[in-house]
Amino acid sequence: MAKMRSFPVKIWETVSKAGREDPRRVIHSLKVGVALTLVSFLYVLEPLFKDVGQNAMWAVITVVVVLEFTAGATLCKGLNRGFGTLCAGSLAFFIEFVTQRPGRVFRAVFIGASVFLIGAVATYVRFFPKIKKNYDYGVVIFLLTFNLITVSSYRVENVLHIARERLYTIAIGCGVCLLMSLLVCPNWSGEDLHNSMVYKLESLAKSIEECVKEYFIDMETKADEDEPDKDDPIYKGYRAVLDSKSTDEALAMFASWEPRHSRHCYKYPWEQYVKLGAVLRRFGYTAVALHGCLESEIQTPKSVRALFKDPCIRAVQEVSKVLMELASSMKRRRRCSPDVLSDHLHESLQDLNAAIKSQPRLFLSPNRPANKVLSSMKTDPSALLEWRTKRDHPNHPKGDATDRKAMLRPTLSKIAITSLEFSEALPFAAFASLLVETAARLELVIEEVEELGRVAGFREYSEDGGVD
């Protein structure tokens, strides 16, 4: 009963969540509704029906298929559809011209052969990476139109007329789509791409800062889960970056179809955004490795970590500050400050270096009292045995599969790793080294943002634009 009642609640949650995540979705839905109603008038209103008649259906189909969420996607599909229809019409007309004279059987054979040939070739062409990226839909429409016209030409006399009618109504459909997507509350792919880069810079900044801070707060409170928690701010921060390749590329592709909506007229460098995305992903991998230090099975004792807390946190704050500055300059579409790579970062790294140097004893591992801390994780050959015994019963009842999994994991970890008595400073060394690596990668990010600012013609840095 409770389940029954919760069903509408669930539906309502899904409905409202989609709208809250991006309110433009509601507007887009209304736009589609209006566009469809508009093209329906072609059929319903008497004077319009006289002109286009039955073919009004093609306009309806076009609107349903072409009107996409962003202006770039709509343009891409609309132009592909128009151009595909045009090409197919021309080719079909040519074939019609060739087959005009001979007898019916010859025509049937010729039509069959050309349908087969063009079908196979067009399908094969769709596998070419360049065609697939930009013109896939155009080829589909080409094939569709070609077949429709060629096959109808067998029974209908005036194929040219069909082709022209179809082209007109598709043009009307595309026109309505472009009107709705370019002029009524347009959503630009280019802007989405730009904003997503700003968002990614910000989330990376937050993610690494959070990550280093968490490394230095007491580790006892942290549950040792292997699956990253979805709401963990660190994970959330870099996750947005890691899996963004396909989204970035699609947005850049659609953006390249969009007209430039600002003062410069040259081709906007969307490819540079894709490059920046790639560099950010590489930066993200270091963030993942840094996060891995938090989740690692061998941990440096708290007392040791505390020695390096301040320089590490200062260093990461500097890195994070640079990323935030880059994000804010991108957001305002201005070049970043010449001081973006400040002396502070350099100084904080030097402080970290000094701190490490001042504690040489730590990097000498054996026979130190701190070994006691690790004693609970020493070599445990019985664990391996235990694990094997369990594995030999694969038909373990399913009911406690989760219990088993939970139990299995620490056991396995013990075997693989913690039974070794590595120097306890080794994991910290890895952490510090990754932090330094982060600073090194930062420089590539700065370079790409700089390059983007240059080729995209962002305005020059000025003090009153301010660093916030």
Next chain:
Amino acid sequence: MAKMRSFPVKIWETVSKAGREDPRRVIHSLKVGVALTLVSFLYVLEPLFKDVGQNAMWAVITVVVVLEFTAGATLCKGLNRGFGTLCAGSLAFFIEFVTQRPGRVFRAVFIGASVFLIGAVATYVRFFPKIKKNYDYGVVIFLLTFNLITVSSYRVENVLHIARERLYTIAIGCGVCLLMSLLVCPNWSGEDLHNSMVYKLESLAKSIEECVKEYFIDMETKADEDEPDKDDPIYKGYRAVLDSKSTDEALAMFASWEPRHSRHCYKYPWEQYVKLGAVLRRFGYTAVALHGCLESEIQTPKSVRALFKDPCIRAVQEVSKVLMELASSMKRRRRCSPDVLSDHLHESLQDLNAAIKSQPRLFLSPNRPANKVLSSMKTDPSALLEWRTKRDHPNHPKGDATDRKAMLRPTLSKIAITSLEFSEALPFAAFASLLVETAARLELVIEEVEELGRVAGFREYSEDGGVD
């Protein structure tokens, strides 16, 4: 002239490359050609034309749009198309029933309103993640059919007839598609997904092994490029894994539409493949970090590295062997050997530990003669100044932009990183720690492969199945 002649060569290369990469593409193209020719017969042959007539066009459209590369994708689209048409037909018939009585104006208004409402609602529904994932195409077709039928109902009397005819011909089209994709040389998404996992395990194994080996060969021969070389086997190995999220998910989605083509009848656990893919990506991030150690600006001197060469290489070979064993067991669809996590890995890690312990002096950084090696990379405040000066001339002539970039990079790196005199063993410590981390992550991979073997009902491990 040479350019003109090279154009056909280029075309031919593109054509043959697409075929060589995956010969099934050629077969698929021929299949599409045959399917199109088959449905064209509906229109061309007299007895068939009598039955379906003008509506044969819908069969042609269906084939062009529905016949996809893999069986799963075709089924997904075909069933979505069929079900969408059916739903739309029912709803349109209901609306037709409601508007039967009243006058023309009322009908026009009612049709306009329902087109708007259904258009907006259906578009909004497409934003729901669950609908978007599985039924996006179905909703589009629903909208398309609903509009066609509702709008035609204004002028045509027998809408039920239109709807039925359309459904028949679409069913014929879908039938031809399913026939071609399920029975004639079918390409299964599920098999692609399975093979891609095997391939990924193998490439990760090769990638990390290559990476560690390269760390210990002489570093002088290596050019210090920041952009990873596309043909670098290390980069190639993990790249296949990193950006695989969307492909994996699409394949798993299509595979879930495919009928099971083996003995068990229960739902095949495609989701487990997606999980395994996620774990492999996480493993891949460690591989990236390990690769980062090769490209890092601060490097441990060769003499120091040589001390740890053997245990490191042994350890990575053990890790790589485990991955290869997992790949080979997945390839044969059998559970992996109970000895997959062998004592050898454990031993090699202990050897590495012993080697690190035996050289405690190395982790004491300051005032050692090896500092000489790093002397060329010492603090260089002039570099920062030089960099700033250059940045202040953003309108630098474009011609030497690449020269400038090449020059800028080492300079910047010097500022950020190498001007610090970190302990030279620190980067090695990071490398060793990441290697140990790799072994720890390996365990998660084993667990997911095990789980996959269990839920997918792979056959039990047997000695004669052999470890190769």
